[in-house]
Amino acid sequence: MKQGNDIHKLIKKLHVKASAELDRRVHNDISRTLDETQKIESAQAELCIWRHIMKGGIAKLAVAAAILIAFSTGFLSGRWSKPARPAPHSLDVTGYTSAVLAYPSAPKAEDSFWQRKAFAAMQPRPYAQTTFDKTSLLNTYKQYLKEKHYE
Amino acid sequence: MLEDKLLIWKFNRGDREALRDIYEKYKNELVTLAAALLTDVSSAEDVVHDVFVSFIKMAEKFRLTGSLKGYLATCVANNARNKNKARQKRLSYGLIEADVASSNSNNPDAAVIFGEELHQLSLAIAQLPYEQREVLIMYSYSGLKFRTIARSLGVSINTVQGRYRYALHKLRSLINSEVKK
Numbered sequence: 001m002k003q004g005n006d007i008h009k010l011i012k013k014l015h016v017k018a019s020a021e022l023d024r025r026v027h028n029d030i031s032r033t034l035d036e037t038q039k040i041e042s043a044q045a046e047l048c049i050w051r052h053i054m055k056g057g058i059a060k061l062a063v064a065a066a067i068l069i070a071f072s073t074g075f076l077s078g079r080w081s082k083p084a085r086p087a088p089h090s091l092d093v094t095g096y097t098s099a100v101l102a103y104p105s106a107p108k109a110e111d112s113f114w115q116r117k118a119f120a121a122m123q124p125r126p127y128a129q130t131t132f133d134k135t136s137l138l139n140t141y142k143q144y145l146k147e148k149h150y151e
Numbered sequence: 152m153l154e155d156k157l158l159i160w161k162f163n164r165g166d167r168e169a170l171r172d173i174y175e176k177y178k179n180e181l182v183t184l185a186a187a188l189l190t191d192v193s194s195a196e197d198v199v200h201d202v203f204v205s206f207i208k209m210a211e212k213f214r215l216t217g218s219l220k221g222y223l224a225t226c227v228a229n230n231a232r233n234k235n236k237a238r239q240k241r242l243s244y245g246l247i248e249a250d251v252a253s254s255n256s257n258n259p260d261a262a263v264i265f266g267e268e269l270h271q272l273s274l275a276i277a278q279l280p281y282e283q284r285e286v287l288i289m290y291s292y293s294g295l296k297f298r299t300i301a302r303s304l305g306v307s308i309n310t311v312q313g314r315y316r317y318a319l320h321k322l323r324s325l326i327n328s329e330v331k332k
Contacts, residue, residue, distance in 0.1 A: 011187075013269060016195070
């Protein structure tokens with residue numbers, strides 16, 4: 001056991017000094033690696049900033065609110081906003097415009113579905129005249145008499 | 152221990168000089184450890200260099216749980232083991248003739264590594280099988296516990312203790328035989 005302790009002590013005495021060449025190599029490597037790390041860090045800085053911002057709950061909420069506002073604004077202006085009233089150049093245009101305005105959700109394009117619908121509504125419907133009952137006939141006759149009386 | 156933690160903390164905070172301080176603090180101990188394991192100073196320096204390069208690369212993620220000295224010593228021992236295996240492999244294939252001399256246990260270079268004062272001891276250490284030498288040096292020189300060495304080597308603690316006993320016994324007999332001569 002004593003010899004074992006002696007061997008321990010002898011082993012503890014072992015010493016080798018690192019050479020200047022090793023010092024130079026390691027220090028160069030430290031400098032080079034740290035420079036590379038710094039370059040990579042600077043390149044990733046912008047991404048990191050964005051990540052840092054987006055990690056916050058308030059930032060997420062703000063972005064979500066902005067998206068929602070933009071979407072709703074676009075949706076309202078596109079679907080439910082009233083189109084600008086064009087200047088009436090003729091009687092036909094006025095009639096046409098009023099017909100279009102009867103459908104508030106009608107898009108602005110001239111060949112749209114709603115405009116075609118409006119024109120169709122303005123067309124005379126001969127079959128409707130054949131379905132008069134007694135009351136409507138009487139009313140029509142009264143109306144005819146009134147108009148004739150005013151004339 | 153506290154100084155080590157402070158050095159690691161400074162390095163993680165971006166202080167470059169902390170890494171140089173770590174190297175300066177432990178370089179001689181690590182080179183001695185590697186030289187005792189490999190019985191070759193130039194290979195030992197290569198090992199220490201490789202260990203520090205690896206340490207630099209992963210130091211930002213490094214979190215010190217034990218002692219920094221123990222960690223670096225284990226790294227050096229692992230690296231030295233790999234180097235020794237590679238050397239043995241090259242020798243077995245007969246690729247490198249020059250390494251035959253350095254692998255020889257009676258290599259005179261091994262004796263002069265640690266100076267004339269420890270001539271007998273260094274000669275005896277060089278004659279030990281690598282596994283026994285590794286355990287002996289890691290336990291006696293680096294002060295690592297048997298449990299840590301066993302975990303590092305991937306063997307049981309009893310195996311490590313057995314290797315240590317054999318190494319001590321053989322070292323003792325070698326030194327005594329040298330003295331008798």
